[in-house]
Every structure is written in structure tokens, then in C-alpha cells.
Amino acid sequence: MYDKEKLKEIALAKEEWEKGQVAKTLAKFKERKEEFATTSGIPVERLYTPVENQDFDYVRDLGMPGQYPYTRGVQPTMYRGRFWTMRQYAGFATAEDSNKRYRYLLDQGQTGLSVAFDLPTQIGYDSDAEIAQGEIGKVGVAIDSLQDMEVLFDQIPLDKVSTSMTINAPASVLLAMYIAVAEKQGVTVDKLQGTIQNDILKEYAARGTYIYPPGPSMRLITNIFEFCSKNVPNWNTISISGYHIREAGSTAAQEVAFTLADGIAYVDAAIKAGLDVDGFAGRLSFFFNSHNDLLEEVAKFRAARRMWAKIMRERFGAKNPRSWMLRFHTQTGGSTLTAQQPENNIVRVAIQTLAAVLGGTQSLHTNSKDEALALPSEESVRIALRTQQIVAYESGVCDTVDPLAGSYYVESLTNEIEKKAMEYIEKIDTMGGATKAIEQGYIQKEIADSSYAYQKEVEANERIVVGMNKFQVEEKPIEGLLRVDPSVGEAQVKKLKALKESRDNLAVKTKLSTLREAAKTDANLMPFILDAIRVYASEGEVCDVLREIFGEYRPVEIL
């Protein structure tokens, strides 16, 4: 795109500058480091000019916002139209407690809900299961049956609010409960808006809430794609997540690579199950992390968008532009928060918020300052939400689309992230795809290697974490942390017992055995699960039926 003669002129000027002024300065003042690099290990030059970007082709590499390859954003006007959805991930204790927190957040100007379930719910165990003891209501809300779900969304109109649910292995069960609550509210399913995470591959690789082996898990996922494309057209059927891959310790480039490799595996599976790519691809959504290396993060989001557009159009032959768009949710980086001087986390979250917004996110969760210590208190959640609101309303970065485009550095980093991530994807392709790479422990090992390398850098003080390995102070233990009352577990068990005594147990038995038979065939299981949920079969009962037929996943552990 650049004029050849002009490029020569710039190259010459840069050379003269380096030999002259720079050399003179370096002779007197050394730079802080011999070599600079991003967290992904991409070398960072002293200065970026058109010379480092000489192959830059505006139309090919960026295009217009809302147009292929979507580097500049998926919508033509981005935040000039409306801001991203401010969506705080929340949930704890009982459905009653969480419902109260949701209504508080909606009152505070939050624009969408994001439900955190406790671990037993995420792994398909009822609250009365032995293995669930000690975990009930801890990292999220405990949901055992439709009855709890009715309480969770009490006085929240499901045709007005969009809801994201972090649920994976039992995603179909919780989606069924959501649909059943909507039916009770008199809301037709075509009005429902929201997302289920439904991304099992990253559970095997990085997050750990798997139940079934990959084969049947992929079937449940494609069943949801198919069911929703016919019945719940505005529902995001999956949120392909790099967030947890990054939390587990990957670099930014690995986050993009492994997430898109998982995405490719889901599209492959759905096509193999006989679905038309343009029938489901428009409802795929993504979920990324946002860390402190501001410009690398912005480049990461832009690179991911461009890569997915190419993958969908060129690799899968998708024709509908909607199938090419990578729409994503962002959460600021939990693992970047320090337990030391927790107020400093507010500043980290602000930088990460800016990265997500400059990267063109569709929705955002900002972490609270006390999350390295406990679940966030109401006050710290409010500050986190206010951080988003300040970036939205006061910073001015939302007034033009993709304001960092054309920065010599940012465009160069965007290319580098794409290159590094593409090398990983090609490698995973030769291994037979993401599922195979995970079964062999390859992705887990790459993540663990990066995480350990990072830790060693921190401990050698090559990487500074303010307040943790530099600028420490003596601190008093912090007060006012949120605690979940252990009696929540007992209350939940009691509630479940009462439900099992009062519901129509014959209907439950019948629906569960119909589901069992369907699981043995290749039928779409969504309608059968929905039938069982409507008669108040518990989550654990539904998941146990599927455990019987599908078996359970046993991971390989690689250190």
C-alpha cells in the first residue's frame, strides 16, 4: 500500500536515526533491557514505522467495520451505536440469594445477566451427592431442579433480559430449565436471548468440569446447535472459550490458537452430524481473557476476528457473512489479580477493560478487586461495573471505530499473533484436530509449560508484579470478604428432598427411561431432556442417566 520510494526514504531516515541519535543516547543511557518482548514472546522493536509494515494492504488486512475480514469490528458503527453489554458473572449460595444479587446488578445499570453455577451443578451432581459436600453454593448458585431455576429468575422477565450461563457438560439440562422457566412466564422460546458456554474441549484442556468422554459430549453439543437453530434462533449455542486456557497459564497467542482450534473441531463435528454450516455458524460465539499487556491484547482480539473470518469462509466454505463473524465476550484476567494490596487490582482491571473495548468486545465482565481472596463483595462488584461505565461514558475511546487501527505497532503485533496462532493450528491439524491434541495431552502441556515459565520469570524478578514482587508493604488482613454460609448446603438438600416427595414421580421415571432409550440411538436428546426437566426431574438424575449410557471421562495427567 505504501509508495516504494517513500518506504526507501523512511528506511533511510530510520537507519540514520539509529546510527546517529539512538547510538549516541545508548552510549550514555542503556535501555532497561537488552531485549523487549510481549507476554507471547513476540520481540518488541524500539520503533515501528511503515518499514516494519511494508506488506500492509488496507483492504485485504482490515477492510471496513462490519465487513470481511472484520479486523476492525463486527458491526459497522460499533460503540457509536450502543456500548458493549456490561455483564457481571455472578451467583452464589441459593437461588434466592443470587436472584437478589441479579436484581441489584440490573438496578445498578447492568445490561445482561451472567449466571455462575456451583461446582456440583457444573458437574451434574445434585446437592445431596456425597462428592458435592463442602462445595454447595460456593463458586456459584446451587441449582438442582426446575424449581430452583424458577426462583433464580423470579421477577426477571426473560423476554427482556439476555442471560449467559457458564455451564458446559450439562449445558443441555440448564438450557432446558431456562426454556421451561420462560414457558411458565409465558415467554415464547423464539424471544429468548443469551448464551450457554457449552464448550467441553476447554474443560478437558484447562477448566476441569467435564463429565462424559469426547464422543458423546460432542454429540450433546451438536444436538443443541440443531435444536436451537430450529427453536431458539436468538440463542448463542456455544461460547468457545479462551478465557480459561489463558487463566491456566497460556500466552495470548496460545489463547487465540487453542480457542480457534476448538472452534474448528465444533464446526467439523456439526458438519459431520449433517448440519449445514450456515445453519448454525452464526450462533457460535467466543469468550476471551483480557490481560495487562494492553496493546498485545488489542492485537489479539483483532487477529482472532480476522483469523476466524478466513477459517469460516475459506476452510469451511460458509456463505453467510454472519457465519464469518467472531463475536466475543471478554472477562478481565482473574489470574492477574494479586492478593497483595488488592486496591491495585482496580487499576489492572481498568487497563484490561480498555484493552477489551479497544479490541471491539461485544460484552464484558470486569473482575472485582477482592477476587484473589474470595467471591466479590457487593461494594467491589459495584466498583468493577463502574470501571466499565467510566471507560464507556468518559474515556472517549468509544466515539470512533477501532481507534488503534493503522498504528504501525498494533498492526504489526496483529500480524505476529496471527502468524504464531496459525502455526499452532496447523500443528493441531496434523495431530488430527483439537480433540486428539487434547486427548494426547499436547495442549495441556503447552499451557503448563508457559505457565511455569511465567512463574519462573516472576520469581527471578524478570517480570514485575506491582505489590507482589516489588513495592511490597506490610498489610493487615482485609475485612468484609463475602462468605457463603455452610448451612446453604443443608437447606439445599432439604429443598431437594421435599421436591422429590411432592412431584409426580411416575412421570419423572417415565421421562427418564425415555431419555435413556433415546441416548442409545442417535436421536437429538434436547427434547427428551426438556420433557424430563418439565416434570421436575433433577439435574443429577438426568446426568446420571446419561452417565449410564455414555460413561465418564478419565483424563491423562501430564506434568
Added chain:
Amino acid sequence: MSEKLIRVLVAKPGLDGHDRGAKVIARALRDAGMEVIYSGLRQTPEQIVAAAVQEDVDVVAMSLLSGAHNHLFPKVAKLLAEEGADDVLVMGGGVIPDSDIPFLKENGIAEVFTPGTPTGEVVNYIKNNVR
């Protein structure tokens, strides 16, 4: 003290899937010359104790970020004592509020390491306290 290799079981009790810290600690202990066995995710206290006894470890180091530590850590210590393995050094780490630490120490957990602890500190603690 003899120069016998220190054997450590790094364990993930309960349903929590966050294993970044556990894996980092496991590698750091291995790099410090210890023999390390990693349990993998979702271990019940009974499974952890069975593995500790079978592998004849000197240390059980548990990591938990889900908030179930008050329930699960003491249970492991209690079961180890019941198995006659009360000479095993039991430690915990993860997202654990300071205010929970006295309770854990009263219930058989020798030391608790919270976020930001350098791995060298854990290595030294084990070397100085293993029985």
C-alpha cells in the same frame, strides 16, 4: 537429617478444576529434587489418603480454589491420622481467606500458602519441616 528423597503427593481435592497452581508447585518441587506424584482433579479425601499411604509420601500438598477447604482439608488430615500416617506433613494452598487459616491449623494442616507465595518458600518449608 538423612539425604533420603522427599516424596510429595500434590493433590486436588473436591470438584475444583483450577490446577495451574498445583501444576506449578508440582514442577517446582520436582525441580528442587523431590519426587512428586500429582493426583489429577476431583479426588475425594479417601482417594487422596489411599494414594498417600500407597505411595508412602512424606508430604501431602493440597490446592483448592473453590472455597471448600474448611470441609476437605481437615478431612484428609483426619483420615491420614486414622491410617496411622500422622507423620505425613499436610499442607494447603489456594484462594483461602486469612481468617480461615487458624481453623485449618487447628485441624491438622501444618501450613497454608496463599496467592503470591514464591515457590521457593514452599520448597524451604517442606525441607525444614518434613519429618
